[in-house]
Amino acid sequence: MNDKQDSNAPGLRQMIGSVLAAAFGVQSGKNRERDFKHGKAIHFIIAGIAFVILFILVIVGVVKLVLRNAGM
Numbered sequence: 001m002n003d004k005q006d007s008n009a010p011g012l013r014q015m016i017g018s019v020l021a022a023a024f025g026v027q028s029g030k031n032r033e034r035d036f037k038h039g040k041a042i043h044f045i046i047a048g049i050a051f052v053i054l055f056i057l058v059i060v061g062v063v064k065l066v067l068r069n070a071g072m
Contacts, residue, residue, distance in 0.1 A: 008038040015039065019047045023055075 010018065018035050021027040035044065 010039050
């Protein structure tokens with residue numbers, strides 16, 4: 001790869017933003033095109049899996065908190 005392609009690759013912050021936008025279904029065409037042209041699929045797969053695991057843990061935590069406070 002040349003230096004120009006490396007500089008266009010999405011950084012960590014952009015990748016997290018893309019994963020969050022994709023999760024909510026609001027990814028812009030410009031960012032989607034950047035991700036497909038310059039991003040590596042494995043990075044987005046790992047970030048997506050990490051997001052899903054974190055999301056599930058947050059939901060489980062909120063449910064446990066509500067049930068504990070409800071006296072169940």
